[in-house]
Amino acid sequence: MRAAFLLLALALGASASGEPFASGSAEGYRGPDAADSARVAPGPAPHLVRDRTALPAGAEIGGFLSPRGLPPRPGRFIVTDTGLVFLSSDGRLAQTYPLAGPVRLREGRRWRAQVVSLAYADSGLGRPVYVFRVDGAVFGTETPGPLLEMAGRPTWLDSVTSREWRPDRPLVNPWDTATIWLVTRSIERSAYADTLYALFGRPARPVGLVGSRGRHAGRLGEYIASRDSLALDPARMTSEEQLRHAMAHELAHRWQARAPGQLRTLWQGIAPIPDSRRYGHNRVPEHQAEAIAFAVHFLQVTAAAAAPDASALLDQYELLVPGTRLMTRYFALQPVYARHPLRRMLTTGVLD
Ligand SMILES: [Zn+2]
Numbered sequence: 586m587r588a589a590f591l592l593l594a595l596a597l598g599a600s601a602s603g604e605p606f607a608s609g610s611a612e613g614y615r616g617p618d619a620a621d622s623a624r625v626a627p628g629p630a631p632h633l634v635r636d637r638t639a640l641p642a643g644a645e646i647g648g649f650l651s652p653r654g655l656p657p658r659p660g661r662f663i664v665t666d667t668g669l670v671f672l673s674s675d676g677r678l679a680q681t682y683p684l685a686g687p688v689r690l691r692e693g694r695r696w697r698a699q700v701v702s703l704a705y706a707d708s709g710l711g712r713p714v715y716v717f718r719v720d721g722a723v724f725g726t727e728t729p730g731p732l733l734e735m736a737g738r739p740t741w742l743d744s745v746t747s748r749e750w751r752p753d754r755p756l757v758n759p760w761d762t763a764t765i766w767l768v769t770r771s772i773e774r775s776a777y778a779d780t781l782y783a784l785f786g787r788p789a790r791p792v793g794l795v796g797s798r799g800r801h802a803g804r805l806g807e808y809i810a811s812r813d814s815l816a817l818d819p820a821r822m823t824s825e826e827q828l829r830h831a832m833a834h835e836l837a838h839r840w841q842a843r844a845p846g847q848l849r850t851l852w853q854g855i856a857p858i859p860d861s862r863r864y865g866h867n868r869v870p871e872h873q874a875e876a877i878a879f880a881v882h883f884l885q886v887t888a889a890a891a892a893p894d895a896s897a898l899l900d901q902y903e904l905l906v907p908g909t910r911l912m913t914r915y916f917a918l919q920p921v922y923a924r925h926p927l928r929r930m931l932t933t934g935v936l937d
Contacts, residue, residue: 639741640684641731642666648726649901650719652680654864655826656882657725657901659894664731668748669700669719682720683748684735697747701735704860710900716860723860725901756828759820768819769794772828781881783921785836786843789813792832806831810842830878837877841870848873851915855908863905873908880912887927895927 644664649657650671660673668681686698704716704723715729717736726732735742757764772778773792788808795818799807805827807816815835822828841848852873858866865872879902887895902909916922917931925931 639739640664640666640745641734644731646726646730646732647728648724649898650678650680650722650724651905652722653823653827655824655830656879656886657898657905659898659901662719662724662732666745671719671724682722684745685742685747686720687749688747699736699738701732703733703736704862707859707904709856709859709904714904716904718862723863723905725904753823756819756822756824761820765794765820768828769817772817772832777829777885778832780885780921781833781836784881784916784919785840788815788836788839790815792817794818806835808835808838808842810839813839815839830882833878833881834874837874838870840877841873851911852908855911858906860905865906872906876906876908876912879906879909880916883909883913884916884922884925884927888922888925890926896930 641664646662646664647659648661649659650662650673651657658673658675658678660671660678663670663672664684668683671678671680671682673679682700684700686700689696689698700720702718704718707714707716707725712727714725714727715733717724717726717729717732724732757768759765769792790812793814793816795804795807795816799816800818800821805818805822808814809816815832817828817831817835819828822831852869855872855876858872858875860866863875865875883899883902887898892898899910899913902913914931917925917928922928
């Protein structure tokens with residue numbers, strides 16, 4: 586059922602001219618966490634029961650959610666008494682996070698994992714944007730309201746029931762080799778892939794699966810320049826969006842391998858990724874590949890119609906992965922995006 590849905594979504598997804606794709610639940614360019622120790626922060630003992638009337642139930646916080654390293658999606662968080670619910674503006678993503686994470690024992694003491702924490706505030710857009718960690722996602726907002734309060738561990742949080750993290754569901758069953766190949770062949774032959782081949786060229790060999798060495802290194806995709814060969818690992822991904830992201834990211838490595846001088850010339854004065862936990866932080870080739878995959882994603886999601894807030898959306902991509910704007914402008918000049926509704930805005934800076 587899941588595989589059938591996936592294939593349908595891939596088939597209905599992007600056209601060669603770059604229509605937006607349907608995407609399911611969004612996870613990220615990162616394998617499932619081996620352990621959640623990184624998510625655990627010291628917290629008060631769970632048996633304390635305090636007044637929970639201060640819980641800001643019903644409050645809404647608008648912003649952009651980037652789940653597991655993937656590009657940001659506009660939407661809003663709604664605080665309910667059982668969790669923090671994110672609804673994307675396009676109605677395609679609804680995701681609930683617990684208000685209080687699970688109880689853990691460490692050195693004989695009980696801790697409650699903190700769900701919301703403030704990662705940093707960024708003023709790169711000329712106004713403060715608060716970037717929060719919410720479980721495995723980051724959420725950027727200019728109007729943090731109750732999130733800022735939650736990050737400060739208010740006493741009312743102590744009265745909220747702890748909940749275990751939900752395990753990430755794989756996109757395909759890791760034991761179902763036939764479906765793994767089917768999914769790999771489907772994306773390789775999709776209109777989305779045609780758009781990528783138009784930008785980066787087509788590898789000499791068919792797409793393969795990541796081998797055991799790459800898996801042990803935690804890679805969800807690989808590009809082997811010496812063989813001009815691309816490999817993916819859909820069984821360790823958790824969404825179609827992650828699969829598409831991996832393909833764009835790996836083909837970006839093809840571009841790096843084939844035209845290093847061109848990329849060096851383009852990549853001038855690009856600031857580093859501010860978030861130390863984001864993939865590509867302090868590693869320029871990976872940072873570039875992420876910016877390239879983010880740029881492709883932006884052009885795909887805005888291809889159907891000229892969204893009035895596209896410029897603000899691109900700001901959010903750039904905030905998380907600097908260099909995305911530059912790559913978006915470069916791709917907008919390419920023939921495959923000749924009819925893109927934002928082409929004029931991106932290439933001349935003039936809004937139609
Ligand atoms: Zn990479």
